[in-house]
Amino acid sequence: MNRLRPYWQRLIDPLDGQLLLISGLIVLLACVLMGSASPERMGAHLANVAAALLVMRIVAGVPPQQLMRFALAFYLLALLLLVAVALFGDISKGARRWLNLGFMRAQPSELMKIAMPLLLAWFFQKREGRLRPGDYVIAAALVLIPVGLIARQPDLGTALLVLAAGFYVIFLAGLSWKVLAGLAAAALAAAPLAWNFLHDYQQQRILTLLDPEKDPLGKGFHIIQSTIAIGSSGLFGKGWRQGTQAQLEFIPERHTDFIFAVFGEEFGLLGNLVLLALYGFLIFRGLKIAAQAATLFGRLLAGAITLIFFTYAFVNMGMVSGILPVVGVPLPLVSYGGTAMVTLFTGIGILMSIQKHRRLVQK
Amino acid sequence: MDFEASQEELGRFRSRLAVAGGFVLFCFLLLLLRFVWLQLIQQGYYQTRAEDNRIALVPIVPNRGLIADRNGIVLTRNFPAYTLEITPSRTGNLEQTIDALATLVDIQPMDRKRFKKLLNESKNYESLPIRTRLTDAEVAQFVAHRYRFPGVDIKARLFRQYPNGAFASGVLGYIGRITDRDLEKIEGAGIEANYRGTDHFGKTGLEQRYEFELHGITGFEQVEVDSGGRAVRTLASTPPTPGNNLTLTLDAELQRIAEQAFGERKGALVAIDPATGGILALVSMPNYDPNLFVDGIDAQNWQALNESVDKPMVNRALNGAYPPGSTFKPFMALAALTYGKRTPQQAIADPGFFNFGGHHFRDDKKGGHGMVDMYKSIVESCDTYYYMLANDLGIDAIARFMGELGLGRRTGIDLEGEGEGILPSPEWKKKRFKKPEQQKWYAGETISIGIGQGYNAYTPIQLAQAVATLANDGVMFRPHLVQYITDSKTGKKTLIEPQPLKKLDWKPEHIAVIKQAMVGVNTEGTGARAFAGAGYVSAGKTGTAQVFSLKGADYKHHTLKQELRDHALFIAFAPVDQPKIALAVLVENGGFGAQAAAPIARQVLDYYLLGKRPDAPAPADEAAVEADPPENDE
Numbered sequence: 003m004n005r006l007r008p009y010w011q012r013l014i015d016p017l018d019g020q021l022l023l024i025s026g027l028i029v030l031l032a033c034v035l036m037g038s039a040s041p042e043r044m045g046a047h048l049a050n051v052a053a054a055l056l057v058m059r060i061v062a063g064v065p066p067q068q069l070m071r072f073a074l075a076f077y078l079l080a081l082l083l084l085v086a087v088a089l090f091g092d093i094s095k096g097a098r099r100w101l102n103l104g105f106m107r108a109q110p111s112e113l114m115k116i117a118m119p120l121l122l123a124w125f126f127q128k129r130e131g132r133l134r135p136g137d138y139v140i141a142a143a144l145v146l147i148p149v150g151l152i153a154r155q156p157d158l159g160t161a162l163l164v165l166a167a168g169f170y171v172i173f174l175a176g177l178s179w180k181v182l183a184g185l186a187a188a189a190l191a192a193a194p195l196a197w198n199f200l201h202d203y204q205q206q207r208i209l210t211l212l213d214p215e216k217d218p219l220g221k222g223f224h225i226i227q228s229t230i231a232i233g234s235s236g237l238f239g240k241g242w243r244q245g246t247q248a249q250l251e252f253i254p255e256r257h258t259d260f261i262f263a264v265f266g267e268e269f270g271l272l273g274n275l276v277l278l279a280l281y282g283f284l285i286f287r288g289l290k291i292a293a294q295a296a297t298l299f300g301r302l303l304a305g306a307i308t309l310i311f312f313t314y315a316f317v318n319m320g321m322v323s324g325i326l327p328v329v330g331v332p333l334p335l336v337s338y339g340g341t342a343m344v345t346l347f348t349g350i351g352i353l354m355s356i357q358k359h360r361r362l363v364q365k
Numbered sequence: 366m367d368f369e370a371s372q373e374e375l376g377r378f379r380s381r382l383a384v385a386g387g388f389v390l391f392c393f394l395l396l397l398l399r400f401v402w403l404q405l406i407q408q409g410y411y412q413t414r415a416e417d418n419r420i421a422l423v424p425i426v427p428n429r430g431l432i433a434d435r436n437g438i439v440l441t442r443n444f445p446a447y448t449l450e451i452t453p454s455r456t457g458n459l460e461q462t463i464d465a466l467a468t469l470v471d472i473q474p475m476d477r478k479r480f481k482k483l484l485n486e487s488k489n490y491e492s493l494p495i496r497t498r499l500t501d502a503e504v505a506q507f508v509a510h511r512y513r514f515p516g517v518d519i520k521a522r523l524f525r526q527y528p529n530g531a532f533a534s535g536v537l538g539y540i541g542r543i544t545d546r547d548l549e550k551i552e553g554a555g556i557e558a559n560y561r562g563t564d565h566f567g568k569t570g571l572e573q574r575y576e577f578e579l580h581g582i583t584g585f586e587q588v589e590v591d592s593g594g595r596a597v598r599t600l601a602s603t604p605p606t607p608g609n610n611l612t613l614t615l616d617a618e619l620q621r622i623a624e625q626a627f628g629e630r631k632g633a634l635v636a637i638d639p640a641t642g643g644i645l646a647l648v649s650m651p652n653y654d655p656n657l658f659v660d661g662i663d664a665q666n667w668q669a670l671n672e673s674v675d676k677p678m679v680n681r682a683l684n685g686a687y688p689p690g691s692t693f694k695p696f697m698a699l700a701a702l703t704y705g706k707r708t709p710q711q712a713i714a715d716p717g718f719f720n721f722g723g724h725h726f727r728d729d730k731k732g733g734h735g736m737v738d739m740y741k742s743i744v745e746s747c748d749t750y751y752y753m754l755a756n757d758l759g760i761d762a763i764a765r766f767m768g769e770l771g772l773g774r775r776t777g778i779d780l781e782g783e784g785e786g787i788l789p790s791p792e793w794k795k796k797r798f799k800k801p802e803q804q805k806w807y808a809g810e811t812i813s814i815g816i817g818q819g820y821n822a823y824t825p826i827q828l829a830q831a832v833a834t835l836a837n838d839g840v841m842f843r844p845h846l847v848q849y850i851t852d853s854k855t856g857k858k859t860l861i862e863p864q865p866l867k868k869l870d871w872k873p874e875h876i877a878v879i880k881q882a883m884v885g886v887n888t889e890g891t892g893a894r895a896f897a898g899a900g901y902v903s904a905g906k907t908g909t910a911q912v913f914s915l916k917g918a919d920y921k922h923h924t925l926k927q928e929l930r931d932h933a934l935f936i937a938f939a940p941v942d943q944p945k946i947a948l949a950v951l952v953e954n955g956g957f958g959a960q961a962a963a964p965i966a967r968q969v970l971d972y973y974l975l976g977k978r979p980d981a982p983a984p985a986d987e988a989a990v991e992a993d994p995p996e997n998d999e
Contacts, residue, residue, distance in 0.1 A: 130374075174381050176374075227592075230418065233403040233411025246419045250591040271404040278393055278400075289386050293379055301378055309385055316392045323399050 016062040018291075018354040024284045025335055025350055031265075031277065032336040038243040039264045040257035043338055050340040054347035061351030065359050066300050069352065073117075073124035077144075080117040083110030084151040091155075099155050111152045111160040112341050116348055118148065118164050119306035122171035127299035138181070141172050156201055159317075159330035166313045170306040174292075207327045224260065227252045229324040232266035232274075239270030257338040259330060262322040281315045281334075291357045300356040307349040314346070420600065421590045424562030427581030428523060430608030432537060432571060434617035435643075435848060440537055441572070443523040447499040449507060450492040453484060455516030462514060463495060469510055470496055470503045479663040486544060492518065497660045524659055525565065531654040533620050535680040536613075536647050536780070536846060538570015539655035541662070559583050568658065569680075571611060571846060574779050578850055581608035607853040614643025614848045622972045623648045626965040628982030630955060632932075633681035635829035635844070636948040636969060639938060642833070642842020642862060644778070645946060646969065647826070649681040684784040686822035687951055689772075690908030690958065691746045692936045693817030695879050696831060697754055698739050700766040702875035706757050709878045712738040719752035719812065726752045726812050743882035744890035746907065748816050755815025760806060763814060764790035769869060770831045771841065772823050778844045779861065786827055789820035818911055828949035832936045836904075836944035838876050839869035880904055884941055892935070895963035901974050902941045905966065907958035908934035930954040935962035939970050946973050961985050 029051055036047045083101060087110055092100040099109055122141055129137050145168030153161035173182070197205065210222050231247035240246070245267035247253050253263045266274055288308025295301040314334040320326035322333075332342045403411065432441040449470060456462050463480070466472060476496055483493045499507075504519055511517070525540050543551075547566040551557055554577065562583060567576035584605030588596040623634050627650040634648040651673075657666050670678055679685065701707035717733035719726040728734070728748045734741065742750035755763065768774065773788020787793065791806035798804045813819035826844060834841040842865050849858040883904030887896040891907040910932040933955030938947035948966060955961030964983035971977040 170385070174378060174385070176377050176381065227418075229403065230411050230414045232400070233407050234415035235404055236408045236412070237405065246589075247415055250419055250589065250597065252418055252592045266400070266404070271400055274400045274404070275397070278396060282389075282393060285389055286386065289382055289389075293382055298374070298378075301375075305378075305382055305385065309389075312389050312392070316389075316396065319396050320392075320399075323396065323403060325395070325399055 013059070016354060016358050017059070018062075018287075018357045020287050021284070021350055021354055021357075024280055024287065025347075028277075028280050028284070028335045031280075032261075034242065035261060035265050035268075035336065036257065036338065038245070038268060039248060039261055040338065043257055047338055050338075050343045053340065054343040057344050058347035058351035058354070061348050062354035062358070064351075064355055066297065066303070066356055069120060069303075069355070070124050070127065070299055073120040076113075077117045077121035080110055080113040081148055081151075084114065084148055086110070088151055088154065099157055109341055111148075111155070111157055111164070112345050114148050114152065114164050115160070115167060115310065115345055116352075118145065118167045119171050119303055119310070122168055122175075123299045123302040123306065126171065126175045126302055127297065130298050133175075138172060138177055141168070141175075145169070145172070156204070157330065158204055162317070162329060163310060163313060163331065167306055167310050170309040171302050174302050174305045175298075207329070210328070224254050224328060225321075225324050227254065228260050228263035228322045231263040232323055235267045235270045237271050239266070239268045239273055242268055244268060259318065259332055259337060260322055261337050262319055262333045265333075265336070266323070278319075281312075285309075285312050285315075288353055291353050291360075294360050295356050296360045300360070304353055304356045307352055311346070311349060418592075419589055421588055421596070422561075423586045423588050423596070425584035425586055425602070425605045426523070426562045427583055427605035428607040429525060429540075429565075429581065430575075430579035430610045430853065432579075432611045432613065434613050434615045434620075436616065436618075437612075438617045440527070440529065440533065440613075440617060442526050442528060444526050445521055446497060446524050447504050448494040448520050448522055449496040449499055449503075450494050450518055450520050451480075452492045452516045452518075457515075459484075462517065466495065466507075466514065466517065469506045470499065472496055475663050475665070478665065479661050482664050482667075483542065483661045486542070492520070494660060497524065526659070527655045529617075529621075530656060531652050532624065533615070533617070533647070534570070534652040534655050534677075535649040535682060536570055536615060536620075536644075537655060538572040538574075538780075539568055539658040540565040540572050541568045541658045542566075565659070569782075570655075570780060571613075573781050575611055575847065575850075578611065579608040581853065582606035609853050610851045612848050612851065612858075613846050614638065614641070614645065615647070615846060616645050616973070619969065619973055620646040620648065622979065623965070623969050624650060624652065626968045626979065626983040627952070630961070631675055631681070631953040632951045632955065632962075633685055633825040634948060634950045634965065634969065635682050635826045636946055636973070637829050637833040637842075637844055639833040639837040639842075639944045639947045642830075642844050642865070643848060644844055644846045645973065646948075647682050647846070649679070649683075649685075651675050651677045653677045680780070680782070681951070681953075682825045683778065683780060684782065684824065685951070685953075686784055686786045686824055687932050687934070688819075688821045688910040689817040689823055689828060690910040690932070690934050691817055692828060692906045692908035692934045692949070692958070693815075693821065694743055694746065694751055695835070695883055695906050695936075696767065696770060696772075697751055697758075697763070697815055698743060698882070699835070699871065699875060699879050700758060700763060701739075701754050702878065703766065703871060704758065704762055706762075707739060707754065709739045712736045712741075713750055713753060715747055715749040717749070719749050719756075721752070721756065721812055722809055724809060739878060740882045740885060743879070743906065744885040746891055751815035752812045753815075755811050755813075756808070758815075760790055760811045760814065763811070764788055764793075770834060772827050772831060774827070776826050776830050776844050778826060779846050783826070784824050786824050787820055787822040789814055793820075817908060825949050825951050828934075828936060828951075829947060832938055832949055833944075833947035834869065835876070835879065836938035836947040838873065839871040841866045841869060880941055883937075887937070891959045892937075892963050895935075895959060895967050899967065899971070901939050901970070903937055903939035903970060904941050905935060905937035905963065907963055908936070909956070909958050910934060912954065930956050933958040933961035935959075935966045937963075937966045937970065939974060946970065955985070 033047065036044055087101045092102050099111065101110055121144060125141060145165060149161050149165045152164055210225060227247060231245060231253055243249065245264060247267050248256055248264040253260050256264050265277065285308055288304060288311065292301050292304035292308060295304050311334055314331055317326055317329060317331045318333045321328050332339060334346050428443055431439055433439050451462065453459060463472065463477065472495060480493060480495045507519060527537060542564055543566045551560050559582060567573035582605060584603045586602040587600040589598050589600055590596055619636065623646045630650065632650055634646060636645040638645055653670055715728060715733035715735060715737050717728045717731055733749060734745055734747045737747045737750050741747065768788055773786045775783045775785055794806050795804045810819055814821060830844050843862050845862045847861045849860045851858050883906055884902060886892045887903050887905045892905040896903055912929060912931055933952040935950045935958050938944045948969060950962040950966050952961040968979045968983050
């Protein structure tokens with residue numbers, strides 16, 4: 003046992019106990035839930051979790067300086083792939099999102115979720131101390147180019163997340179409130195114009211949110227059914243595998259984007275509060291790591307990743323409970339799907355790395 | 366790097382982080398409020414919505430009641446069969462689907478036509494049969510390929526079957542798929558819920574009249590369904606109550622013999638039990654096979670039935686209005702006795718015509734019948750006697766007497782769509798015609814009324830009711846087909862029409878005179894040939910109703926086109942002392958009543974009274990001397 007101890011120590015050394023505990027609990031809940039929502043996918047789900055944990059451990063072991071070194075290359079690679087998708091991508095369900103690499107199909111927009119905050123954090127680190135207003139314009143361009151490419155696929159959910167990631171870094175880097183206010187005003191003014199750029203189905207989703215009952219069998223069906231699922235559960239829920247909405251297939255996409263409806267229906271308000279609390283702990287742990295990070299790069303990166311995590315959780319739960327339009331955003335660490343799982347645990351790995359190196363770098 | 370600047374920057378970063386943290390808290394609070402709203406405050410509402418989603422009420426269609434004749438012979442029944450059904454709204458290309466199905470299951474062009482007709486009449490979400498009565502092999506074939514056919518399903522259903530085919534179609538009627546007009550009736554009765562799941566409805570005949578008795582009470586099954594509407598499990602169920610059974614007054618064997626007696630000829634026959642008003646046989650020929658309608662009739666058959674010149678879909682017994690011809694005479698004579706216009710012995714001299722206002726009303730017999738009293742007037746069917754009698758009675762008295770006897774009035778039989786016929790009178794003429802000169806009743810018109818011609822037009826069932834009333838000494842019943850209804854649950858029997866409608870104010874000695882004369886018809890008069898050797902005493906009267914006016918030319922039966930020939934009529938009852946059956950027969954374009962109608966009556970009476978079965982349709986007795994041609998109006 004003693005001989006093994008150094009190896010074990012080395013294995014868990016880069017990990018952050020609190021993050022591991024919280025995300026572990028969420029993953030555990032997710033596995034229990036998967037046993038109800040889609041038991042036949044349990045094996046695949048566990049494999050995804052294992053792969054994601056492995057990636058997390060690897061990333062956690064990479065010091066922030068190393069990450070910084072790769073930031074630009076990583077971003078350019080992701081951007082190149084996005085352009086390749088736009089030119090040669092495979093079409094699935096009416097959207098050009100996938101790139102066929104021969105041996106596997108990759109979704110480069112997913113890479114951008116990590117590459118974006120990495121690049122901007124690197125950028126602001128480079129400009130530290132001599133930041134000029136023009137730098138924000140450059141940063142904005144770095145954000146908007148990939149966002150535009152992703153939105154064109156079209157994949158509104160991912161575009162939104164990448165945009166949020168970029169925005170969070172710029173916001174945390176200290177863009178003045180005046181400019182922010184100006185941007186907000188401009189966004190409001192441009193909303194009608196942007197409306198025209200949205201695809202029909204995207205417009206539909208927003209209209210549906212405003213009045214789902216208008217089209218109960220068509221576009222409104224998802225929202226109505228998930229709202230009924232959550233609403234009918236009560237304080238304690240209907241019990242594991244007892245949700246009628248979930249088990250009788252009234253909830254669409256019940257193992258992916260709408261898994262929260264299954265959770266809400268079967269575990270009730272108390273279950274929702276527990277999940278909300280776990281996400282809250284995870285986010286505040288992340289914000290704390292950001293506050294304590296040694297470098298500007300670490301601070302911005304940790305802050306942005308944490309806020310992306312929040313965005314995932316809020317947008318998904320808000321959509322499923324009917325207060326946000328339907329966009330394809332999974333419930334973080336819970337929804338079935340390997341890509342998102344790996345992306346999210348990569349983020350947690352980065353947070354862990356920043357946490358472990360909060361003093362080392364200063365030396 | 367400037368430490369102070371760095372510290373300042375760190376401070377700004379942390380304040381930004383605090384703002385972000387605040388935003389996170391705000392958003393989570395929003396979610397929290399939403400959850401509380403949905404899961405606590407609105408829980409009841411959403412719980413109901415979830416239950417509505419999950420639980421479906423599936424109706425269980427009850428077995429339709431059976432119809433049996435007076436001896437318990439089943440005339441309509443149900444049999445279970447598999448049908449292949451398509452829900453058009455859930456199927457992509459209908460033509461392609463049917464073509465593909467045809468490779469698995471035998472689908473004839475007739476099936477396609479019928480399906481097309483159903484499709485035009487139905488709503489899109491209904492499930493419509495493309496094939497009925499699948500064999501077990503066909504069921505197995507389809508089930509193995511079901512996955513290829515969304516919206517196509519095998520269903521086990523009970524089908525209505527009329528085991529005797531083309532038989533008593535005017536009585537039984539048929540059921541067919543529910544149409545919008547049927548739905549209006551159902552809604553009018555306020556029983557929509559009981560018809561959920563039912564897709565057939567009585568269209569004519571008893572099936573129509575007793576629809577709500579026969580239908581039964583629909584049962585319900587509470588099933589849990591998934592989002593695709595597939596039943597997952599049954600939660601609770603209320604079994605259906607089968608429809609009530611009808612037992613008829615009809616004698617199926619008698620009906621069959623009567624129908625067969627017509628052979629290829631068109632016409633109607635109504636036989637009534639005079640003591641109860643119960644219909645023993647109700648024939649309208651040609652008939653049709655009601656089984657054609659059950660699965661939805663195909664366009665070709667429908668067209669054939671509807672456009673046939675023989676009009677098989679018309680129930681002649683209820684809707685055909687025919688001049689009664691000489692069968693009217695016994696009633697005229699009874700009217701004369703009742704109103705004191707004639708005594709039985711009072712005789713007239715018949716020169717072979719009756720002159721009224723310079724107008725010759727001719728008798729059929731050249732030179733006349735000589736001295737004619739009431740008995741002879743009926744037995745030999747003397748027209749002149751009745752020309753004079755009609756003139757003496759006057760149209761108002763005739764109309765009053767015949768009206769009380771039920772002629773020109775609906776009998777109220779328990780079938781829909783009964784015709785009224787025409788009881789001629791000055792009042793009727795006023796209503797019937799628009800121009801003042803047409804509205805006036807001319808005294809000359811009364812004369813031909815006396816021999817059952819002119820405007821006279823009655824339905825066979827009215828004639829049969831009148832004969833039955835005469836046979837029953839003036840006690841009149843409403844003709845009815847259903848003897849009693851048996852409640853399927855309690856077994857309780859409800860009798861229909863056990864009470865007479867009314868008693869007519871006739872003197873027994875008058876009735877006896879008429880009956881005696883009618884017996885004479887069948888022993889020494891116009892019906893004697895047809896009833897030669899009968900083992901019972903029957904009363905009858907022949908009649909011939911003019912279809913076409915010959916304008917003075919001689920009526921030659923064989924030289925006239927079939928559809929211009931006269932209608933043959935015969936009324937009868939037997940045995941005379943204790944009448945058990947009264948009937949009216951009409952053979953369209955049959956010629957003389959003695960030739961065509963009386964032999965049919967003979968076969969019917971022979972079977973009913975003696976149990977004798979004929980071996981061929983009643984032959985038309987070409988040699989019968991008809992003392993009874995229609996009046997020829999110059």
